[in-house]
Amino acid sequence: MDTSGAAADYVLAPANALAVAPRTVELADAAALPVGGLTAWQALFDHAELRAGQTVLINGAGGAVGGFAVQLAHQQGAHVTAVASERHAERLRADGADKVVGHLDHQASALTVAGQPFDVVLNLVRTSEADTAALAELVRDGGVLLSTTTAPPENPGRDIRTASVFLLSKADQLAELVTRVDRGELRINVAARRPLTELAAIHDAAVAGDLAGKTVLTPA
Numbered sequence: 001m002d003t004s005g006a007a008a009d010y011v012l013a014p015a016n017a018l019a020v021a022p023r024t025v026e027l028a029d030a031a032a033l034p035v036g037g038l039t040a041w042q043a044l045f046d047h048a049e050l051r052a053g054q055t056v057l058i059n060g061a062g063g064a065v066g067g068f069a070v071q072l073a074h075q076q077g078a079h080v081t082a083v084a085s086e087r088h089a090e091r092l093r094a095d096g097a098d099k100v101v102g103h104l105d106h107q108a109s110a111l112t113v114a115g116q117p118f119d120v121v122l123n124l125v126r127t128s129e130a131d132t133a134a135l136a137e138l139v140r141d142g143g144v145l146l147s148t149t150t151a152p153p154e155n156p157g158r159d160i161r162t163a164s165v166f167l168l169s170k171a172d173q174l175a176e177l178v179t180r181v182d183r184g185e186l187r188i189n190v191a192a193r194r195p196l197t198e199l200a201a202i203h204d205a206a207v208a209g210d211l212a213g214k215t216v217l218t219p220a
């Protein structure tokens with residue numbers, strides 16, 4: 001991920017990072033699966049070991065990782081609360097969110113969300129250190145707080161386990177995601193499809209915080 005060349009026509013990649021692309025979606029759209037899908041999978045299953053019947057709060061559910069996390073957690077039999085803006089609510093409910101709530105008010109001294117405490121809280125928003133720590137208030141004793149962005153506190157007490165999630169390229173997990181896509185169980189949500197010639201402008205928009213979800217780039 002820290003090597004240049006992501007928009008090259010050809011790249012060398014280790015075979016153990018690759019899986020056959022899904023056959024039921026446009027090949028270009030398949031590009032929207034690996035990073036978001038694997039991050040959600042590894043957070044929920046490798047880190048949190050999410051089980052059926054558990055409750056999970058996904059903060060930032062409107063984005064690319066969140067879209068997969070909602071679907072995968074629902075398929076696992078968990079009760080899913082998604083934190084996202086209203087424009088994503090209908091899609092997230094259709095994808096398995098039991099409840100969709102608006103953005104959390106981090107100004108408050110203590111966070112409250114209906115349904116708390118949760119077995120698992122997954123943070124996908126670029127929160128401040130203090131706001132990330134405050135999310136621990138939403139976790140039950142002995143539960144799990146994970147973040148793909150700002151590192152959570154190492155030991156917030158009450159036997160809460162915390163971890164930063166860093167995506168690993170695992171071909172077996174990617175193959176399972178592809179299988180679910182081809183079975184019609186996992187939806188790849190593509191926010192926009194743009195020509196590669198617009199790459200610089202797209203990066204500018206990303207840096208400005210104006211992009212959410214996956215933008216698929218296609219050669220002219």
Ligand SMILES: NC(=O)c1ccc[n+]([C@@H]2O[C@H](COP(=O)([O-])OP(=O)(O)OC[C@H]3O[C@@H](n4cnc5c(N)ncnc54)[C@H](OP(=O)(O)O)[C@@H]3O)[C@@H](O)[C@H]2O)c1
Pocket residue numbers: 035036039059060061062063064065066083084085086088103104124125126148149165166167211212213214
């Ligand atoms: N560590 C890793 O290996 C790894 C891997 C993948 C991604 N990431 C990081 O994880 C984060 C999420 O990735 P992504 O691809 O899903 O990004 P994304 O598609 O840009 O989604 C982020 C979402 O957060 C929502 N959001 C923004 N402020 C919010 C707030 N205060 N409360 C609730 N939601 C809010 C936005 O949607 P709305 O405001 O419209 O609801 C947006 O859809 C990014 O920071 C990314 O860099 C890390």
